[in-house]
Amino acid sequence: MKFKLVYTFLILSAMCLLSCDRPKCANENIIFKTNTPNSKKYKDELVTQLNKVKDSKLTYWLQKYDEQNGKETLYFNIQGDGLCAILHLTMKHWNTLENVRETKAVGRRGAEFTNLKFKIKQDSISTEFVFVSYDRLID
Numbered sequence: 001m002k003f004k005l006v007y008t009f010l011i012l013s014a015m016c017l018l019s020c021d022r023p024k025c026a027n028e029n030i031i032f033k034t035n036t037p038n039s040k041k042y043k044d045e046l047v048t049q050l051n052k053v054k055d056s057k058l059t060y061w062l063q064k065y066d067e068q069n070g071k072e073t074l075y076f077n078i079q080g081d082g083l084c085a086i087l088h089l090t091m092k093h094w095n096t097l098e099n100v101r102e103t104k105a106v107g108r109r110g111a112e113f114t115n116l117k118f119k120i121k122q123d124s125i126s127t128e129f130v131f132v133s134y135d136r137l138i139d
Contacts, residue, residue: 025084037086043127067104
């Protein structure tokens with residue numbers, strides 16, 4: 001009886017772990033491979049690729065929190081319809097994400113954000129993705 005209980009627990013735990021992981025994707029874009037996600041060249045290419053994919057085809061998975069020179073950002077794995085990249089998202093407000101900020105995303109890494117919305121601010125000097133909102137956070 002004890003063996004069955006342990007076995008059932010292990011099977012359920014494995015299923016939960018597998019269901020929380022994002023689907024695998026392979027990046028074939030040379031610009032994404034040779035530049036960092038916070039570089040202008042990478043971000044400009046991401047803008048180009050995002051214009052080719054319907055928003056409804058994209059999924060976003062929280063990768064990490066970062067703070068540089070007082071500027072807070074989140075990194076997301078973004079994928080869908082052939083796109084496999086990293087989104088470097090500037091956080092100007094933390095509405096509904098206060099816990100992510102407080103914990104610096106610890107405990108939320110790998111969480112899926114549905115319908116993530118952001119503004120793109122682009123000029124000849126910089127390209128920036130700025131957080132607007134999201135519908136749900138799925139752990």
